[in-house]
Amino acid sequence: MAPPFQIIHLPIIDSTSTYLKSMTMAAEFTCITADEQTAGRGRQSNRWHSARGEGLCLSVLLRPPAAATGISLISLLAAVATAEALGDVGRERLTGIDIKWPNDVLIGERKIAGILVETVGYGVEERLRVIVGIGVNLHQTSFPAPLAETATSFKIETGSQIEVTAFRDRLLERLAHWYGRWVDGQMAAIVRRWSELSSYALGKEVMVTLDSGRLTGRTAGIDEDGSLLLLTESGQLRRILAGEVARLRVGEGQR
Ligand code: BTN
Numbered sequence: 001m002a003p004p005f006q007i008i009h010l011p012i013i014d015s016t017s018t019y020l021k022s023m024t025m026a027a028e029f030t031c032i033t034a035d036e037q038t039a040g041r042g043r044q045s046n047r048w049h050s051a052r053g054e055g056l057c058l059s060v061l062l063r064p065p066a067a068a069t070g071i072s073l074i075s076l077l078a079a080v081a082t083a084e085a086l087g088d089v090g091r092e093r094l095t096g097i098d099i100k101w102p103n104d105v106l107i108g109e110r111k112i113a114g115i116l117v118e119t120v121g122y123g124v125e126e127r128l129r130v131i132v133g134i135g136v137n138l139h140q141t142s143f144p145a146p147l148a149e150t151a152t153s154f155k156i157e158t159g160s161q162i163e164v165t166a167f168r169d170r171l172l173e174r175l176a177h178w179y180g181r182w183v184d185g186q187m188a189a190i191v192r193r194w195s196e197l198s199s200y201a202l203g204k205e206v207m208v209t210l211d212s213g214r215l216t217g218r219t220a221g222i223d224e225d226g227s228l229l230l231l232t233e234s235g236q237l238r239r240i241l242a243g244e245v246a247r248l249r250v251g252e253g254q255r
Contacts, residue, residue, distance in 0.1 A: 003176045005060070007031045009166075012052075014039040016059035017133035025201035028063040031137055031172065040135060044244065048135050049147065051236045055138045056168055062130040062179060070187055071130065072102075072226040072241070075117040077182055078132050078196045081174035082113045082212055083197050086154070088174075089167045093158040099198040101219075101228045103246050105136075109247065110152035112137050119223070134171070138162050205248040206230070208240055215240075216248060 006027060013019050015100035016032040018041070023030065034057050047245045049168040050057045062074065079099045086105065087097055105113035116133040120126075137153035139161065154162045181189055195201035204219045208230060217232035 003029045005029045005031045005172050005176075006053060007033060010034045012038065013035045015041050015133075016043060016057050017116060017118060017131050018060055020131050021118070021129075022061045023061070024121075026061050028061060029176070030061045033058040033168065041116060041133070042114055042135075048114060049143075050135060055153070055170070056134070056136040056139050056164060058168065058171075059131055059133040060134060060172070060175060064128055065128060066127060068128075068183070070129075070182070070225055071119060073182060073187055073190055074130055074132065074179070075103045075115065075157070076222070077178035078115045078117060078134060079113075079177060080190065080193050080197060081106055081171060081178050082115065082134055082136065082173045083173035086112065086165060088163060088225045090154065090158060090171055092152065093160060099194060099200065100247075101198070101200050101222070101240075102200075102226065107152050107157050110150055112152050112154065112157070114181050130212055131176070136167075136171075137192055138164065138167070167186075191224060191226070200228075200245065207246045207248055209244040209246070210240070210242070229253050 006029065013034045015037050020032045036052040037057050040050040040057060042048040058085050083097050083099055086094060096107050101104055102118050103115040104111050113136040118131045118245065121128045136253045137151060139155050139241055140153040141155055143151045172191040177212040180192060202219055202221055206219060208215045215232055215238060217228060220231045220237060223229060223239060230238045230240055232238055
């Protein structure tokens with residue numbers, strides 16, 4: 001049975017994740033949604049564009065068991081949940097859903113959903129809280145430059161509207177399912193499902209931007225902890241724990 005999400009809907013907020021972070025006593029599975037975010041946050045300190053009524057913005061609070069390990073897999077399981085929910089609700093109208101490591105959900109190499117996983121309070125006195133923020137582009141018919149090159153929406157891809165509440169509920173159900181498997185220690189099942197849904201799991205030529213520089217190579221799978229394995233051009237197998245992945249187009253990376 002799905003866990004009892006407590007959904008709090010707000011018409012406008014700076015960021016659903018920032019708001020949820022301030023609710024220090026909130027119960028696990030508290031979910032904040034908003035019609036509009038004025039300061040939506042993305043990965044790598046990027047802004048997340050969320051104008052009124054254009055997409056789904058939600059943040060969910062998880063409180064993993066004290067002994068839990070493999071927190072970085074939460075990021076991957078959230079992408080699996082989002083991709084599955086889009087696939088279920090979009091059915092044959094929405095094809096070609098992909099995941100770019102670690103958690104961008106793409107269609108035709110353009111981003112339809114982004115995920116920001118943040119951890120709070122890993123101190124002695126405070127139990128770890130994990131805030132999973134998910135933004136899904138639903139109703140946009142176009143994007144301003146430079147997003148036009150890299151973003152897409154359910155409407156652009158299908159020409160049709162999505163029933164937002166049904167989609168939200170499906171997404172929460174999938175998130176609860178995969179989080180439950182994570183709590184049960186079924187890391188391999190999460191990695192397997194992520195790899196089934198992602199063209200980036202194996203054999204993709206990519207460039208990875210790390211804090212320390214750039215690597216190019218071919219993807220060689222996902223480790224049990226969610227790291228990306230990369231076979232570099234010089235033949236080394238590298239484990240990438242954090243970084244920004246970009247697909248290499250033919251000819252790129254050879255200069
Ligand atoms: C990314 O950069 O791809 C992650 C984007 C995450 C955006 C969502 S929208 C709901 C939640 N609130 C935020 O401020 N960010 C996340």
